[in-house]
Amino acid sequence: MKPTKNPCHSSDATAITRRRFLQGTAGLGAMTLLPMQVWASGNTLRIRTYTEPDNFDPVDASGFGEEMLYGCIYRKLIQYVPGEQWGYDLDLAEKIEQRTPTEIAFTLKKRQMWSDGYGEITSEDIKFSFERILDPAMKSSLTQDLGSLTHVEITGTHSGVLHLDRPFSPIWGIALPYLAGTIVCKKAVEAVGGRITTAIPPTVSGPYRVRELRTGDRWILERNPEYSGPQADFERVDIVHIDDALTAEIGLEAGNLEFTRVSPGSVLRLRRQKPAGTMLTEHPSLYYAWLGMNLDSPKLSDIRVRQAIQYAIDVPSTLTAAYSGSVESSTGIIAPGLVGHRNNTLIPPEGDLEIARLLLDQAGVSTLNLRLDVLNTSVWTSAAQVIQATAGAIGINIEIHAHESGSFWSLGKESDGDRWKNLELVLNRFSMAPDPYYATSWFTTEQVGIWNWERFSNKEFDQLHQDALAETDNTKRHEMYVRMQNLMEESGAYRFLTHESTANLYVSNVVPATRPDGLPLIQLFRKA
Amino acid sequence: MGLYFLQRFALALSILFIAVSALYAIMVMLPGDPTSVLLGPRATEEMRANYALQMGLNDPVIVQILNFWGRIINGDLGQDVLRNRPVSEPVLQALPYTAALIAAAIIWSATLGILLGALSAAKRNTAFDRITGILSVAFIAAPSFVVALWSLLVFAVLLRWFPAIGAGEPGNLPDQLYHLILPGFAIGLSWVGYIARIVRASMLEVMSENHIRTASAFGIPRYRIIYIYALRVAVLPAVTVLGVGVGGLLSSAVFAEIVFARPGIGKLIYESVTSRNYPVVMGCMLVSIGFFLTCTLIADFINALLDPRLRSKK
Numbered sequence: 001m002k003p004t005k006n007p008c009h010s011s012d013a014t015a016i017t018r019r020r021f022l023q024g025t026a027g028l029g030a031m032t033l034l035p036m037q038v039w040a041s042g043n044t045l046r047i048r049t050y051t052e053p054d055n056f057d058p059v060d061a062s063g064f065g066e067e068m069l070y071g072c073i074y075r076k077l078i079q080y081v082p083g084e085q086w087g088y089d090l091d092l093a094e095k096i097e098q099r100t101p102t103e104i105a106f107t108l109k110k111r112q113m114w115s116d117g118y119g120e121i122t123s124e125d126i127k128f129s130f131e132r133i134l135d136p137a138m139k140s141s142l143t144q145d146l147g148s149l150t151h152v153e154i155t156g157t158h159s160g161v162l163h164l165d166r167p168f169s170p171i172w173g174i175a176l177p178y179l180a181g182t183i184v185c186k187k188a189v190e191a192v193g194g195r196i197t198t199a200i201p202p203t204v205s206g207p208y209r210v211r212e213l214r215t216g217d218r219w220i221l222e223r224n225p226e227y228s229g230p231q232a233d234f235e236r237v238d239i240v241h242i243d244d245a246l247t248a249e250i251g252l253e254a255g256n257l258e259f260t261r262v263s264p265g266s267v268l269r270l271r272r273q274k275p276a277g278t279m280l281t282e283h284p285s286l287y288y289a290w291l292g293m294n295l296d297s298p299k300l301s302d303i304r305v306r307q308a309i310q311y312a313i314d315v316p317s318t319l320t321a322a323y324s325g326s327v328e329s330s331t332g333i334i335a336p337g338l339v340g341h342r343n344n345t346l347i348p349p350e351g352d353l354e355i356a357r358l359l360l361d362q363a364g365v366s367t368l369n370l371r372l373d374v375l376n377t378s379v380w381t382s383a384a385q386v387i388q389a390t391a392g393a394i395g396i397n398i399e400i401h402a403h404e405s406g407s408f409w410s411l412g413k414e415s416d417g418d419r420w421k422n423l424e425l426v427l428n429r430f431s432m433a434p435d436p437y438y439a440t441s442w443f444t445t446e447q448v449g450i451w452n453w454e455r456f457s458n459k460e461f462d463q464l465h466q467d468a469l470a471e472t473d474n475t476k477r478h479e480m481y482v483r484m485q486n487l488m489e490e491s492g493a494y495r496f497l498t499h500e501s502t503a504n505l506y507v508s509n510v511v512p513a514t515r516p517d518g519l520p521l522i523q524l525f526r527k528a
Numbered sequence: 529m530g531l532y533f534l535q536r537f538a539l540a541l542s543i544l545f546i547a548v549s550a551l552y553a554i555m556v557m558l559p560g561d562p563t564s565v566l567l568g569p570r571a572t573e574e575m576r577a578n579y580a581l582q583m584g585l586n587d588p589v590i591v592q593i594l595n596f597w598g599r600i601i602n603g604d605l606g607q608d609v610l611r612n613r614p615v616s617e618p619v620l621q622a623l624p625y626t627a628a629l630i631a632a633a634i635i636w637s638a639t640l641g642i643l644l645g646a647l648s649a650a651k652r653n654t655a656f657d658r659i660t661g662i663l664s665v666a667f668i669a670a671p672s673f674v675v676a677l678w679s680l681l682v683f684a685v686l687l688r689w690f691p692a693i694g695a696g697e698p699g700n701l702p703d704q705l706y707h708l709i710l711p712g713f714a715i716g717l718s719w720v721g722y723i724a725r726i727v728r729a730s731m732l733e734v735m736s737e738n739h740i741r742t743a744s745a746f747g748i749p750r751y752r753i754i755y756i757y758a759l760r761v762a763v764l765p766a767v768t769v770l771g772v773g774v775g776g777l778l779s780s781a782v783f784a785e786i787v788f789a790r791p792g793i794g795k796l797i798y799e800s801v802t803s804r805n806y807p808v809v810m811g812c813m814l815v816s817i818g819f820f821l822t823c824t825l826i827a828d829f830i831n832a833l834l835d836p837r838l839r840s841k842k
Contacts, residue, residue, distance in 0.1 A: 054611050062567075139578070141571050197612070215621045216791030217695060242693060242789040243799070251789065254684035254692035275685075406560035406804045415576075416561035 043235040045510065045525055048248040048260040052241040053219060057189075057196035058182040059132055059140045063431075064519055067179055068239055072208040072221055072523045073201065076181040077106055077126065082513035082521050084283075086337055086434050088177045092121060094158075096176075101167035101472055102148075108158040114185045115226040118203040121183065123160040127152040128186035130162065138195075145180040145433075147171055147469070167470040169477065173435035207232035207523050217241060233526045252278065252505055259506040259520060264379060267326035267503045274505070282326075283502045283518030286432035288333045288439065291372075291387065291495040292454040294412075294423040299370060304363040306492030307347075309425070311356035312391045313495045315349040322383035327498045332485035333430075333439040335499045337516055339474050340436035340481025345496060346489045356394045368396045372425040373411055376402035380427050383497070387427075398425065412453025426453055429500075434517070436481040440465050443488060454493040461487045536828050540821040547817050549593050552810055555801070556589050562804035566610050582609045583806060596810060605814065606807040615811035618796055623815060625695055626792040629784060630777045632708045633716030634770060641720045642763060645727025649735065649762075650754050660724060667721030672780050676714035676787050683710060693789035711788045715780040719773060723766050730762035764831055771827020775820045 051065035058070050071079070077096055078088040090096065096106040112121045130152050133140045147168035153161045164171070175181055188202040189195070196202070199213035207229060208221035221237040242248040245263035252260050253275045262270060262280075270280045291313060293300050300306055315329045329349040331342040360366075372387065374380040381402055388398040403411065410416040412423055430451075432438055441447070444465055445457040461484050468480040488494045502518025513524030562585065563576040571579075584592055599606055605615040644664070648657045684692035696704035734740060735758055743753050782794030793812050800808040 139575055141567070141575065214698070214791065215618055216625075216795055217789075240693070240789065243795070244786055244789075247693065247787055247789050250680050250685060251693040254680070255688060256684075256691050256693045403559075405802050406562075407558065408560075410559070410561040410564050413561055413564055416559070416564065419559060 042509070042527075044238060045234040045236070045259070045522070046238040046240055046257045047520060047522060047525075048242045048251070048257055049239050050241075050243060050245070050261070052216070053239065056199055056201065058129075058179060058184060059138050059142070059195065061179045061182070062141055063179075068520065068522055069219055069221075070179065070182045071206070071521060072237060073204040073206040073210060073224070074182045074184065075112070075121070075205045076177055076183060078177045078181070080177045080434075080515050080521060082515065082524055084337075084516050086173070086516050088172070092126075092183060098172075098472070099161070101470075102164040104162040104164075104171070105155075106160055106162070110158060112205065112228045113226060114188065114203040114205055115209060115224055116188075116203045118185050118188050121185075121205060122157050123152075123154045125183055125186050126160055127154055128189070129183045130180075132184075132189075132194075133180055142180040145170075145175045145178070147175070149175075167472055169469065169472055170433075170435040170437040174433035174438055178433065208237055211236070232523070237522060237525075239522070249505065252507070258510050259504065259512055259525070261518070262503045262505045264323040264326050264500065264503075267501075268324045270503070270505060271326075277508050278505055279508050281504050281506075281512075281514070281518070283504070283514065283516060284328075284336050285500040285502045286335045286338075286434060286517045287429055287500045288330060288335065288432060289427070289429040289497040289500065290330075290333070291497065292426045292428050293493045294420075294426075294453065294455060295457075295491070295493050296421075296455045297424050299368060299424060302363045302365075303492045304359045305365055305368065308356040308359035308363070308365075308394065309391065309396065310347050310489075310492060310495045311351045311359065312353060312394050312396065313387055314351045314390050315495070315497055317350075317390070318383050318386045319498055321386045322379045323498070323500070326503070327501045330496045330499045332488070332496050333432075333443075334436045334481055334485065335432065335517070338434060338436055339478045340439075340468075340485070342482050342485050346486065347495075351390070353390070353393055360394055360396075366395055369399070370396060370424045371399045371401055371422070372427065373401045373403060373408070373423060374427045375408045375429075376404055383427060387425075412449070412451075414449035420449060420453065423453060427497075428453065434515075436477070437465075437469055440468075440481065440484050454491075456488065456491055456493050458487050458491065532832060533825075533829065536825055540825055544814075544817055544821055545597070548810070548814050549597075551813050552593050552596060553589055555806060555809060556592065558804075560804050562806060566803055566805060579609060582607075585806075600814065605811040608805065608808050610803075610805055615807050618808060619793070619811045619815050622791055622793045622796045622812075623819075625790060626778070626781050626785070626794060627819070628704070628708060629711055629715070629781055629790070629792060630774060632705075632712035633719065633777055633780075634774075636712060637716035637719035638723055638766070638770060641723025642727050642759070642766060644720070644724040645766075646731055646754065646759050646762070648724065648728040649731030652732065657728075660728075664721035664724045667717050668725075670718065672715050672718060673783055673787065675717050676711070676784060679710050679714055680787070695790045695792075707790070711784045711790060714787075715777060715784050719770075719777075722769065722773075726766045726769060727759075727762055730765050731758055734758045734762045760834060764835055767827050767830050767834070771824045774823035778816055778820060 049065050049068055051063060053065040053069040055061055055066055058074065061070065075092050077091060077093040079091040081087045081089045092108055092112055093106045094109045096104065099105045108121065108123060114121060130146065130149060132138050133142050133146055134149065147170060148164040148166045149171065150163050150165050153163060155161060185203045192202055200210045204224055207224055207227045209224040210219065211222045212220040218241060219239040223232045223235050240257065242251065245261060248257060248260040249262050249266055251257045274280050293306050293309065319325065319327055319329060331345045334340040372384050374384045381400065384400045388400060391398050411426065412420045414420055430442060442451040443456055444452065444462050448455045448457055464480045464484050468477050471477045471480065504512065504514065504518055506512050509528045511526040511528050513521045515521060562583065563579045567575060567579060580586055584595060605619060608615050608618065644660050648660045651657050680692050683690045690710045691707055694707055696707035740753060740758055743757055781792060782798055784790065785792040785795040786798060793816055797809060797812045800812060
């Protein structure tokens with residue numbers, strides 16, 4: 001039988017002929033051209049959000065994810081001014097003033113228009129926007145941000161007065177220039193039944209309008225040609241939902257994003273060497289992180305034991321491990337730049353093991369076993385391990401319990417069973433709005449078993465919290481909030497760690513606009 | 529054939545019921561109050577109570593499971609109470625992205641794996657066979673997340689040949705395929721190794737069987753014997769493994785969709801589990817398990833088509 005020729009053994013099959021060579025190089029050449037269409041995007045701003053804006057109506061808004069969107073498509077009486085100092089600029093308001101402690105009078109700029117034929121923005125819209133948040137039937141979670149606001153009085157087509165039933169200073173910092181201050185069109189919202197339920201709203205007033213929502217991926221905005229202010233720089237803005245910060249960093253380095261917040265672990269690397277054509281900025285964040293101690297735990301009932309733990313924790317070393325040394329120690333729960341920020345802690349950040357040992361001896365404790373609950377992310381588990389090591393030096397044995405976020409965020413809540421009873425030490429981190437009231441409100445007696453997991457209860461603290469709300473003199477407010485943080489630290493239930501920092505990486509042909517805490521004000525971004 | 533398929537279908541439905549019910553029970557037992565996690569710190573007690581009522585969280589677990597199946601029988605995946613939309617909406621929006629990712633991974637890995645396996649068997653004990661063997665094991669051993677990160681750093685960041693994130697513009701097929709290359713490569717690479725090893729082993733077994741020897745004796749060309757007669761039988765184990773492997777690919781899709789910031793069922797499940805959005809988790813689970821079982825059924829069906837012995841088995 002004649003042997004069958006196996007084509008795979010044929011020398012012809014593997015030989016590189018001129019034709020094959022040309023085919024191969026042409027193919028490779030075509031591959032290098034592929035990216036051209038993707039990265040030719042000078043008129044598009046692609047910006048990462050870690051939390052997807054998923055409410056269509058500002059009355060349902062819950063966080064900064066929505067603010068990124070609403071800031072682009074809606075306007076407010078005032079808006080945050082970009083830069084390093086907290087403050088506000090006039091937006092819709094031509095003039096706004098605290099006429100009395102319970103009255104804020106405003107006058108609107110004229111000829112500020114809604115898109116799609118909904119006419120001019122009037123004081124009717126202002127009244128409607130605030131009062132729908134106050135309406136219990138709307139079930140808005142923004143109601144608390146408006147504090148003691150009761151109603152809005154219309155005094156003219158372009159003027160009105162916000163009436164409060166008692167003074168409420170935070171309204172200037174956390175309500176008027178933020179989510180609760182978003183103005184919607186009365187006529188348009190009423191026409192759709194009282195609530196906006198579609199991704200593309202019936203009308204907008206900001207520099208951009210919604211072109212498309214791609215659920216799970218991005219919001220796509222485009223320039224609003226009917227905007228009454230100066231035309232937006234970018235034709236298109238993509239607010240891209242990327243959960244993981246490292247993915248976003250790679251996306252920016254690959255040319256798929258123009259702006260992103262970067263993870264703490266990347267900051268040192270980026271400080272040393274930034275990708276070509278990019279810039280890095282760092283801002284003090286408003287977040288606050290601390291180690292809390294459950295005052296109701298029998299093991300922690302002696303204040304000397306708690307103070308020993310406070311002294312045993314070396315905050316700078318903990319932060320070096322957890323954040324690669326990219327953040328500073330904090331002095332309390334109120335960040336630098338805000339009224340009430342403390343200059344120093346009562347216990348030095350480095351702690352003191354000798355004092356810690358002495359305090360334990362005085363309490364008659366030689367060894368102590370405690371559990372430390374943390375979120376299961378590398379930042380928190382690293383911090384916990386350092387705390388575990390330093391506490392071990394004075395005979396405190398710490399067992400670390402890491403939880404995924406869903407489980408962690410209800411650890412201290414009485415409404416979620418008995419788990420709060422097992423809490424001893426917990427590493428915690430809260431977000432913050434730019435007013436000290438927002439920070440202290442979680443540590444009052446009424447928050448015990450809800451968000452006050454240390455179960456800290458102090459009458460003076462509670463009273464100061466109420467008094468500071470109504471105080472309009474910033475010097476007095478500052479002293480009140482400093483005293484409140486002193487009370488927290490003196491209780492032994494808190495070891496303040498850091499406010500973290502916000503580091504942003506962006507391409508150099510974009511001029512970003514950010515709040516002092518580094519969060520983006522997309523509507524004010526410009527081309528370089 | 530019809531009876532065989534009917535039996536497989538009934539079995540798949542039973543598995544779907546048991547798996548989804550068990551997952552529901554496990555999820556409800558997880559620590560973490562969904563009303564707090566979902567609504568956040570600003571929500572009032574009234575809002576939380578109202579939300580729990582709408583989600584049916586006050587009912588016993590067994591009642592919740594029965595209510596869930598009752599809705600499913602009526603063609604309703606439930607309501608995402610938090611975002612006030614039917615669960616089917618995000619699930620159906622996400623499913624095509626995941627299906628495309630898995631299909632891309634299967635198509636390229638199966639094509640290359642079968643080819644390498646068949647060639648290795650045909651060139652047994654040659655340098656090609658040895659190199660393929662080493663590469664196959666290396667592909668199997670390389671974790672998908674490492675492949676993903678390296679491919680991102682090399683092909684997206686360094687060379688900028690492919691995009692690092694996203695799924696491409698809807699309606700623009702070339703752009704969507706272009707965005708599929710890196711994630712498809714990352715989750716499919718280990719399957720190249722698996723399939724190549726399975727096909728090679730299977731081919732060697734088939735090549736020693738009598739009908740192949742008979743075919744050679746009749747003077748049928750060798751390439752025809754290898755690639756038509758032998759491969760058709762040898763590929764059966766690979767098809768079965770691929771059918772089951774869709775489950776593994778679904779798991780890989782979770783991580784791929786997060787690393788490559790792609791929309792999809794995996795990303796939706798991850799977000800819904802961490803936020804305790806039970807209705808969306810259950811909708812995703814039902815669709816994912818259903819998708820997996822459908823793929824297994826298709827694999828069984830293809831096997832039955834290719835191998836008449838399976839059809840006649842009682």
